[in-house]
Amino acid sequence: MRKIKELVIEKSLFTSALVTIAVTVGIILVLAVEAVRFFSEVSILDFFTDTQWTPLFTEKHFGILPLLSGTLLTSFIAIAVALPIGLSISIYLSEYAPRSFRKTVKPLLELLAAVPTVVYGFFALIVVTPFLQEIIPNLSGFNSLSAGIVMGIMIIPYVSSLSEDALHAVPQSLREASYGMGATKLQTAFKVAVPAASSGIIVSIILAISRAIGETMIVAIAAGQQPRLTLDPTVPIETITAYIVQVSLGDVQHGSIEYRTIFAAGITLFVLTFLLNTLSYRIRKKYHLKYE
Amino acid sequence: MEPTIHKNNTQDLKVNEVLQKKPPTIEVKEVKVWYDDFMAIKGIDIAIKPNTVTAFIGPSGCGKSTFLRLFNRMNDYIDGYKMEGKIKINGKNINKKKVIVEVLRKEIGMVFQKPNPFPKSIFENVAYGLKIQGIKDKNFIQKRVEKALKQADLWEEVKDNLKKSALALSGGQQQRLCIARTLAVEPSIILMDEPTSALDPISTAKIEDLIRELKKKYTIIIVTHNMQQASRISDYTAFFYIGDLIEYGKTKKIFTNPEKKQTENYITGRFG
Ligand SMILES: Nc1ncnc2c1ncn2[C@@H]1O[C@H](COP(=O)(O)OP(=O)(O)OP(=O)(O)O)[C@@H](O)[C@H]1O
Ligand SMILES: [Mg+2]
Numbered sequence: 134m135r136k137i138k139e140l141v142i143e144k145s146l147f148t149s150a151l152v153t154i155a156v157t158v159g160i161i162l163v164l165a166v167e168a169v170r171f172f173s174e175v176s177i178l179d180f181f182t183d184t185q186w187t188p189l190f191t192e193k194h195f196g197i198l199p200l201l202s203g204t205l206l207t208s209f210i211a212i213a214v215a216l217p218i219g220l221s222i223s224i225y226l227s228e229y230a231p232r233s234f235r236k237t238v239k240p241l242l243e244l245l246a247a248v249p250t251v252v253y254g255f256f257a258l259i260v261v262t263p264f265l266q267e268i269i270p271n272l273s274g275f276n277s278l279s280a281g282i283v284m285g286i287m288i289i290p291y292v293s294s295l296s297e298d299a300l301h302a303v304p305q306s307l308r309e310a311s312y313g314m315g316a317t318k319l320q321t322a323f324k325v326a327v328p329a330a331s332s333g334i335i336v337s338i339i340l341a342i343s344r345a346i347g348e349t350m351i352v353a354i355a356a357g358q359q360p361r362l363t364l365d366p367t368v369p370i371e372t373i374t375a376y377i378v379q380v381s382l383g384d385v386q387h388g389s390i391e392y393r394t395i396f397a398a399g400i401t402l403f404v405l406t407f408l409l410n411t412l413s414y415r416i417r418k419k420y421h422l423k424y425e
Numbered sequence: 426m427e428p429t430i431h432k433n434n435t436q437d438l439k440v441n442e443v444l445q446k447k448p449p450t451i452e453v454k455e456v457k458v459w460y461d462d463f464m465a466i467k468g469i470d471i472a473i474k475p476n477t478v479t480a481f482i483g484p485s486g487c488g489k490s491t492f493l494r495l496f497n498r499m500n501d502y503i504d505g506y507k508m509e510g511k512i513k514i515n516g517k518n519i520n521k522k523k524v525i526v527e528v529l530r531k532e533i534g535m536v537f538q539k540p541n542p543f544p545k546s547i548f549e550n551v552a553y554g555l556k557i558q559g560i561k562d563k564n565f566i567q568k569r570v571e572k573a574l575k576q577a578d579l580w581e582e583v584k585d586n587l588k589k590s591a592l593a594l595s596g597g598q599q600q601r602l603c604i605a606r607t608l609a610v611e612p613s614i615i616l617m618d619e620p621t622s623a624l625d626p627i628s629t630a631k632i633e634d635l636i637r638e639l640k641k642k643y644t645i646i647i648v649t650h651n652m653q654q655a656s657r658i659s660d661y662t663a664f665f666y667i668g669d670l671i672e673y674g675k676t677k678k679i680f681t682n683p684e685k686k687q688t689e690n691y692i693t694g695r696f697g
Contacts, residue, residue, distance in 0.1 A: 231504065232504060304541065306537055306539060306541040307541055307543060307544075309499060309535075309537065309541070310535075310537065310541045310542075310543070310603070310606070311543075311553070311557075312499065312502075312530065313497060313499065313530055313534065313535035313537075313607070314530065314531070314534070314553060314554035314557065314606065314607065314610050315527045315528065315529075315530040315531035315554065315557065315558070315610065316527065316553075316554075316557045317527055317557075320557050324553070324556075324557065325543055328543075328544070328545070329543070329544050
C-alpha cells in the first residue's frame with residue numbers, strides 16, 4: 134500500500150515536472166516559429182540596424198533598436214536607483230542592524246516587490262512625473278525617467294534581499310578575524326563581507342536587471358508608446374514589453390506581418406533575459422563551489 | 426558611534442620595531458559576564474605573566490572562550506552581552522570609553538578554533554592587517570608578509586604560490602596562515618581559542634612547536650580541551666568550571682599536584 138502511494142506521488146511529481154518543461158518548450162517553439170516567419174519577410178540585418186520601428190504605419194520600418202534602447206534605458210535608470218539603495222540596505226541590515234530590526238525590516242522591504250505593478254505605473258504617471266516636472270520643466274508627461282525610477286523602487290528588494298542573504302551567508306568567523314586584526318566595522322563590511330559575498334551580490338543584481346527588462350506595466354503606463362532611438366530620459370519612448378502589450382491589445386490581424394512583430398520582439402526579449410539568467414546561474418554554481 | 430580609523434604610517438611601525446616592546450602585563454579584577462540574564466563568568470581575578478604560555482582548560486560551556494574574548498573585546502558585538510569588573514593591560518583599563526578598540530586589537534591578536542582565512546590570496550590574507558592600517562608601502566608590506574610567514578613556519582611551503590587562494594591550502598596550512606596573518610600586525614599578546622581542535626596530529630604538532638617558539642616574543646593565552654597539549658606547551662594553567670576560575674598556577678603543579686579536588690577530577694578524568 135505504502136509503496137503504491139509513494140509510486141503515485143513520485144509519478145505525479147514527475148508528471149508536473151514534465152508538464153512544466155513541455156509548456157516551456159511549447160512557448161519557445163511558438164515564439165521561434167512565428168519569429169522565423171517574420172524573418173522570412175524582414176531581413177535580420179534590417180531588424181538590427183534600422184533605427185526606426187514603425188510596423189503599424191503605412192511606411193513600415195522594422196528596426197528593433199528603438200525598442201531595445203527604450204528597454205535598456207528604463208532598465209538602466211531602474212538599476213541606477215536600485216543598486217545603491219539596495220546595496221546600502223543590505224549592508225546595513227547584515228553588518229550593522231540588530232537582529233530584531235533585520236527580522237522585521239526585511240519582510241517589509243519585500244512587500245515593495247509584492248505591490249501590483251499597475252499601481253506603480255499609475256504612481257509614476259500621476260505622482261512622480263508631475264513632481265519631476267517641477268524640477269525638470271521640459272519633462273514630457275510620458276518619459277523613461279519617471280518610469281525607470283519607479284521601476285527602480287520596485288526592484289530594490291531584489292537587490293537588497295538577495296544581497297543580504299549572500300552577506301548573511303558569509304561566516305561570522307571571517308568578520309571576527311578581521312575585527313581581531315584591528316579592522317573597523319566599515320572596513321570589515323567592505324573588505325571582507327562584501328568581497329566574500331560578491332558572487333551572490335552580482336547574482337542579485339543580474340536578477341534585478343532581468344526583472345527590470347521584463348517589466349511591462351510600469352513602462353507601458355508611464356514611459357509612453359513612441360519607439361524612439363534616444364538616450365534622453367525626458368521624452369516618451371517605448372520598451373519591447375510595452376510594444377507587445379500595445380499590439381496585443383490592438384486589432385492587428387492574426388498572421389499579418391504586424392502580428393508577427395510581437396514574436397520578433399518577444400524572442401529578442403527572451404534571448405536577453407535568457408542570457409542574463411544563464412549568467413546568474415553560472416555565477417551561482419561557482420559560488421556554491423567556493424563555499425563548500 | 427563609529428570608531429575612527431587610525432592610520433599608522435610606515436615610519437611609526439618601523440620605529441616601533443626598533444624599540445624593544447615591553448612585555449605586556451595583564452590583570453583581571455572581579456570580572457563578571459552576562460549573556461542576557463545568564464551569568465557566564467561569575468567574578469574572576471587573574472594575572473597573566475608576560476612572555477609565557479597560559480592554558481585555559483575546563484569542561485565545555487564553562488566560559489573559557491567568553492573569558493578569552495574579553496581581552497580583545499571580541500564579545501562587544503554579541504547581543505545581550507554585559508560585563509563588569511576591570512581588565513588592565515599594561516596598567517590601562519581596556520574597557521574605558523576612550524580606548525579605541527581597533528588599536529587595542531592590533532596589540533592583541535587572535536587565532537580561532539576553525540581556520541578562517543579570507544577568500545583571498547595567501548599574500549592578501551597576511552597583508553590584510555597592514556593594509557587596513559592604511560599602510561601603502563609595497564616593499565614594507567612584502568617584507569612583513571614574508572617575515573610573518575616565516576615565523577609561522579609556512580614560508581617554505583607557500584613562497585612560490587603567494588597568489589594562490591588561501592582556501593586551496595590544507596587545514597593545517599590554513600591555521601598557520603591565520604597565525605601568520607595575526608603575527609603580521611605585530612601584536613604583543615596572542616589569544617588562541619582551541620587552535621588545533623580541527624587539525625590532524627601532525628599539523629597540531631607543528632602548531633605546538635610554533636607556540637613554543639612564539640612565546641619568546643609574545644604572551645600567549647590558549648584555550649584547549651587537550652590535556653596533553655596544555656601540559657606540553659603551557660607554563661601556566663587556569664582551570665575554569667561553570668563560570669569560575671577554580672585554580673591557577675604553574676602547569677607542572679596543576680598537573681601533578683593540584684590543590685583543588687575539582688581540578689584533580691577534571692584532569693585525571695581526562696587521562697582515564
Ligand atoms: N552568544 C552567546 N549568547 C548566549 N549565551 C552564550 C553565548 N556564547 C556563550 N554563551 C554561553 O556562555 C557559557 C560559556 O560559553 P563559552 O563559549 O565561553 O564556553 P567554553 O568554555 O568556551 O566552551 P567550549 O569548550 O565548548 O568552547 C555557555 O553556557 C554558553 O552557552
Ligand atoms: Mg569555546
